[in-house]
Amino acid sequence: MTLWAVVIAASVAVGFAGVMVFSRSLYVSAVCLLVVLLQTGVIFLLRGAPLLAFLQVMVYAGAVMVLVVITIMATGGEPEAGFRRFADFSFPKWLAYLGMSTAAFEIAATMAVGGSGGVGVPPMGPVLSAGFAHVLFSSYALATEAVTLLMFLAALAVLPDKEAA
Amino acid sequence: MTSAIWATTGILFAGGLMMAVLRRQLLAMLLGVELMLAAVNVALVHHAELFSDAQGMAAVAILIAIAAAEAVVGLSLILRVLRSGKGVEAGALTRLRG
Numbered sequence: 001m002t003l004w005a006v007v008i009a010a011s012v013a014v015g016f017a018g019v020m021v022f023s024r025s026l027y028v029s030a031v032c033l034l035v036v037l038l039q040t041g042v043i044f045l046l047r048g049a050p051l052l053a054f055l056q057v058m059v060y061a062g063a064v065m066v067l068v069v070i071t072i073m074a075t076g077g078e079p080e081a082g083f084r085r086f087a088d089f090s091f092p093k094w095l096a097y098l099g100m101s102t103a104a105f106e107i108a109a110t111m112a113v114g115g116s117g118g119v120g121v122p123p124m125g126p127v128l129s130a131g132f133a134h135v136l137f138s139s140y141a142l143a144t145e146a147v148t149l150l151m152f153l154a155a156l157a158v159l160p161d162k163e164a165a
Numbered sequence: 166m167t168s169a170i171w172a173t174t175g176i177l178f179a180g181g182l183m184m185a186v187l188r189r190q191l192l193a194m195l196l197g198v199e200l201m202l203a204a205v206n207v208a209l210v211h212h213a214e215l216f217s218d219a220q221g222m223a224a225v226a227i228l229i230a231i232a233a234a235e236a237v238v239g240l241s242l243i244l245r246v247l248r249s250g251k252g253v254e255a256g257a258l259t260r261l262r263g
Contacts, residue, residue, distance in 0.1 A: 131219030154234035
């Protein structure tokens, strides 16, 4: 059952990745990438990594993709930039219906199967869970701090400098 | 299961690589890099769970944070290039200035 759930999520991810690669509109590509990232989050969940699935949805699909879409919208309306033809903001209806129906199906399937305690979402094993926390805050502690500093520096990158202001 | 994950990872990575190499728009190249990173994360999570390897999970958590920082820096650079009037095509960026 978990295999079929992974196959469904992977198929949807691959389909939307194909649309993303071959679409001429950057807006359509960005929304398709959002669906792909959500599906990879579902795969994380099905593979027993709920924390990483949560991080994936929150950081990637929540924060990064909103930034990307806002950047496309902020730059797409400038005809002098030669950018208009790549920022068609109309999204294909069939694609939207497909994405929404797949998401609804996955949510319903997870609730129906996970509630019975049969197959559903496999929990992360206690050994692996403890090991994950131990690695993240012991041997990977320096890397975790470095990533925190990197995030702070990245936040500084969006501040306007004196010349731009 | 492993073959399905490998196929998904390969197709997603190839799609991202195609997008990063073949498209000329800076934003499209950035989206391709994000797709490649997502593909790598899927493979890492699967094998971390398969071999009960906590280090793989930690690597994915750090990769997600690094990818978010990379996207923020990339987007701010693209906006800066756009404001300088050079457009959003990668071919227009041929010179560096200190």
